[in-house]
Amino acid sequence: MKSILAILTLLTLAIQANAYNLSPTSARRTFIKTSAATAAAIPLAVAFPLPSLAEVVVPEQITTDFPFPENWGLTFKYEEDAAKVREHMIIATGLGKGAPKMEAYGKNMKKEMVDFVSYYRRFPAVAGKPSFSTLYTSINVLAGHYTSYGFKYPLPEKRRKRLYQEYAEVEKSLKRNR
Template sequence: MNYNMILAVIALVALNAEAYNMVPSARRAFLKTSAATAAAVPLAAAFPLPSLAEVVVPEQITTEFPFPEDWGLTFKYEEDAAKVREHMIIATGLGKGAPKMEAFGKNMKKEMVDFVSYYRRFPAVAGKPSFSTLYTSINVLAGHYTSYGFKYPLPEKRRKRLYQEYAEVEKSLKRNR
């Protein structure tokens, strides 16, 4: 956030604070000067939104891929979150006609449901940014499976958003958050 901008607005309000106690025309003048000042500064500069890191979306996998054998939870949050994230990255990248796509999707959905149902019970874990972002990603992927089944690949826009969330989860996990 731009603190110089905030200080300038506070100074403007402090200098013109007596305008509230004056006649209506003075109040109008104060509002005009405040509006002119506010219009001079773009809203995006005053309140910048956090930008999502630009993530490269890989091509969809339609050939043989490494099918994980380590499904299930170890009941150690950091390990489980990293494993679920890795499996979700593979699931997100599968294209139409990929071998074992349906089996992968069924295993993935079970693992996601197990992960969420176990870890959301613990306030220390449920409050972590990595968990909330991963939870959001899980809802997106599980919703896709529920709506379209396990054989239909994710649309490009949804894939891009999921890859951005996976990057955020990775950053949070590296910081133990």
């Protein structure tokens, strides 16, 4: 990685030095040729690595009996409600095809998510927290899945992985009171 950065630095310096050539036509052509060669030689992911979300182990889907919560609804205390909605969403994300009471769970889950967002987004002190914005994103993904595919169809593996990563981020933020 360090050698790639060193090569990029040297190429950038060479391009900048050549840009001050007295012949404007040759400088422009050289710049375009070297820029194209540099772009082709170095993959974008290596040159500009994206920050990755925390790696999370995605559990197997639940197709047998699972704990069906009795504590649906809000307590109107943000930290408690966010933790509860997150826990319910973890179970909803893990449900596989043929899980018992999957449709009832999904309907309760969607109502709880809508109630949570519609209540807490009105408060700027809460809406500005990283835990809220990440949980809001997760809620949009899960609610969108329910809207598009219904309550009986399980989430695809790629979507499940992303949601579990976001749940981990929400948990970290809640522990820090953020």
